[in-house]
Amino acid sequence: MHQQLVSSVFIGLLLSAVLFLPLTAWHYRRFGRFDGLRLIWSCAGFTYLTGLIAFTIFPLPSSEQCTGQMTRLVLSPWRVLQEIQQILASEGVMAALASWTLWEAVLNVILFVPFGLIACRVFEAPRPAVFVAAVTASLAIEATQYTGNWGLAPCPYRVADITDLLTNSSGAALGILLERITPRLLSSKEHLLAHRDRARPVNRGRRLLGMVLDMVYIGLGTAVGGSFGAVGYMALEFTPGHALVPEQMLHLQESITAGAWTASLLVIILPAMMGNGASLGQRTVYLAPADLRRRKHVLRAFNVQGVLVCALFNGLPTVLLVPFGIVAAFTAALIIPRGLSYTIAATPICDSRAVDAASQSSADREMTGIGPGEAAS
Incomplete structure (x- = not known):
């Protein structure tokens, strides 16, 4: 996980550097001026996107690991709750809090919080559309994992779980909520477009x-x-x-x-x-x-x-x-x-x-x- 995180941040920053000038040019043509905060949000979006891809696909399995390995489709929405309940009954509260089952669900929620936040804050898309897009993206991730990256991986190597769909969707909903209650910090598209044709000092x-x-x-x-x-x-x-x-x-x-x-x-x-x-x-x-x-x-x-x-x-x-x-x-x-x-x-x-x-x-x-x-x- 650490390698995936470092790689996604590196690739995201590299992509941001490559697209800095095109993005800056687009900002000027679209809004009439340079908006540093909006550009920072865009860079965060690139980093997030590369991270989402990295956590979906990598690490790839080797040919030895593919021997007899098959993916599974888990359709029970109560899997996480049932497993945590079993750990509580057999090992206690501390074991349940430290279990990978719980943290996997928490990380899946956190993974999609930026989706709702960035899509609403930067792109200013309607909140229902953002939520539908998040659910669709999560479905695409599960399908990618179930098919072994659509047949491009040596073998299917991930579990496709409806619980992940629910936790991802919950994370997107939380991101949408955070967008509503946190300070905006950057100008809205409506404000920028309203002042697009106003001349500014040459600095x-x-x-x-x-x-x-x-x-x-x-x-x-x-x-x-x-x-x-x-x-x-x-x-x-x-x-x-x-x-x-x-x-x-x-x-x-x-x-x-x-x-x-x-x-x-x-x-x-x-x-x-x-x-x-x-x-x-x-x-x-x-x-x-x-x-x-x-x-x-x-x-x-x-x-x-x-x-x-x-x-x-x-x-x-x-x-x-x-x-x-x-x-x-x-x-x-x-x-x-x-x-x-x-x-x-x-x-x-x-x-x-x-x-x-x-x-x-x-x-x-x-x-x-x-x-x-x-x-x-």
């Missing part, structure tokens, strides 16, 4: 997050571009049944580099030529240049990101300058939220919702014929 954390997301988007573009370069070259030059000669390998490498370089530059330049001119990472966290001139947008996009990408793909010695450029960019953002690229382009940065509101206000004035300094009569 250092938000600016740095946008920069990290930009690196991710550029990395994804580089991978896609390099893949297209490789596939394109192989489609034209590769002959089935023949290995690539050294000269062809060199050309393949050049094709991959050209595809990756082109795609990464497109990820940088195209957003600057479209819409409000913000990079993909800045758009994700609702940041944008306040200067509406397109040449300023292109200069902002290329003066740091474009230069670093060109240095990266230009080979030695310029590639050695890339780490220093990245450190300089992040350091500048720590000092002033505008950052290095906006400072070089002499462009202020703001919340993109403020730009959208100003554009909408200007459009409304044009439609009604009211000038910037006039008042409606």
Whole structure:
């Protein structure tokens, strides 16, 4: 059990780390801002899910343990009570309190408390639906154990017990009750959605997050571009049944580099030529240049990101300058939220919702014929 607990926590935290940026991006697009507590609850949910899987499936039996082993289906809902009563009669109260039969039932209740709590608190699902989902999940667990992980295990090795279904359901009901009586501690979806379109101050954390997301988007573009370069070259030059000669390998490498370089530059330049001119990472966290001139947008996009990408793909010695450029960019953002690229382009940065509101206000004035300094009569 200790190994299952440690493994589930480790895998849950690893999964949370991998999904941190996608979750953060989703929070911004869904709610208009970063909600740290909601993200912590999500990480807890991942850890819980991996733990549920670990306790359902592991440890797997060896082939020696499978000799003559068959699963059992226990349909008596009174099994736990009967076994505890027998222990009480034969060994006394202390033996009953220390028995595995009692603690197995208690742990099965505890196992599903987070199910009801997280589903109601984070996803804000209706409580009856959460309870039905918990019962369904418990049924799926018992079916998995009865069938030996649906035939994937060496043999059926767990007992499928209706008592587990009852204790799991009780744990989910307890989690739902705890959600009602404990402090919320995080904003509701209704509150977040109501303030989704409100512009917020540009702080250092938000600016740095946008920069990290930009690196991710550029990395994804580089991978896609390099893949297209490789596939394109192989489609034209590769002959089935023949290995690539050294000269062809060199050309393949050049094709991959050209595809990756082109795609990464497109990820940088195209957003600057479209819409409000913000990079993909800045758009994700609702940041944008306040200067509406397109040449300023292109200069902002290329003066740091474009230069670093060109240095990266230009080979030695310029590639050695890339780490220093990245450190300089992040350091500048720590000092002033505008950052290095906006400072070089002499462009202020703001919340993109403020730009959208100003554009909408200007459009409304044009439609009604009211000038910037006039008042409606």
